[in-house]
Amino acid sequence: MDKMVEQTYEIMEVCLLAGKIMLQSGGETYRVEDTMMRIAASFGIEKSHSYVTPTGIIFSAEGSEPTKTKLIRISERSTDLKKVAMVNSISRSISSGELDLNAALNELKNLEDLNVTFPMKYQAAAASIASGCFMIMFNGGWNDFIPAMISGGAGYISFIAFHRFVPIKFFSEFLASFVIGLISLLFVRIGLGHKLDTIIIGSVMTLVPGLLVTNAIRDLMAGHLVSGLSKGAEAFLTAFAIGAGIAFVLSFLK
Structure with missing residues (x-):
């Protein structure tokens, strides 16, 4: 049971990190919510809810245990549509089964630290x-x-x-x-x-x-x-x- 709870939190971390990168890079609210819910569904969480504003993301996952909810704060926002496209690409790879949970988390962490802006x-x-x-x-x-x-x-x-x-x-x-x-x-x-x-x-x-x-x-x-x-x-x-x-x-x- 503890392993299942831990895995759920890892899935939520992947979803929130993807949403955070997209929102900080100028992605639309509905696109952020849709991407997070699709990633959660690909990892087995069929019932998930997300509430996104320009300054924060609330994400919850329902299961056999009590509903788990996490919140992250968004303080910096810019325009970087290439990062939005790269998150979408990672999301599609997750949906097609090309990336497992750990690989997806590593990809998103590398993308978060990546500077793709022009000089x-x-x-x-x-x-x-x-x-x-x-x-x-x-x-x-x-x-x-x-x-x-x-x-x-x-x-x-x-x-x-x-x-x-x-x-x-x-x-x-x-x-x-x-x-x-x-x-x-x-x-x-x-x-x-x-x-x-x-x-x-x-x-x-x-x-x-x-x-x-x-x-x-x-x-x-x-x-x-x-x-x-x-x-x-x-x-x-x-x-x-x-x-x-x-x-x-x-x-x-x-």
Whole structure:
């Protein structure tokens, strides 16, 4: 009996670790819950329940013994869809019988410690190019492409740097948007930029919480009201921080 209880807790640990990685990496709430329940069913726990919010996961497993429940706290969240895809791949391997319990736990622990993000220089380069392309999409001129690239790249680097020193997301986004507005205004003042509005709009697009908005809508449509509303509120605060940083520049320095 003790061995069965121990195995149940090990299964729960695998399920919670998979859910934790997915939630921290930007996975949708319903996807996290579905993956955890599928993993539990693959290891013989047919009756399991999960309750997922952006800041925590509650998972319970029913059996012959009293229901066992565990809770984990989620404090850090980012966007890393590659990790979400890798957890899905591990889940499919578990469902097909290719991974046993210990192997699955080791795979997930290795994935949790794995850094699959691109180096900072590649992220900054992608943000710069994306800023220039967004500026063109918003009917900007090609003569503003380079200023938009520079301001967008500088804003993204500022966001990463500020977030490392002050781990408050909204404060970092406010400062990053302030840097974007300041550099864009400087380009226009010295004559290298022409349309201030399109340069700023293109540059801040790398900070816009697109994934948060998408996940909030998908969670609401799936019936996860708490997660949907909380993610929507987080997206609203992020948008407010970005707008406040730009408004500060335009109000006091223009």
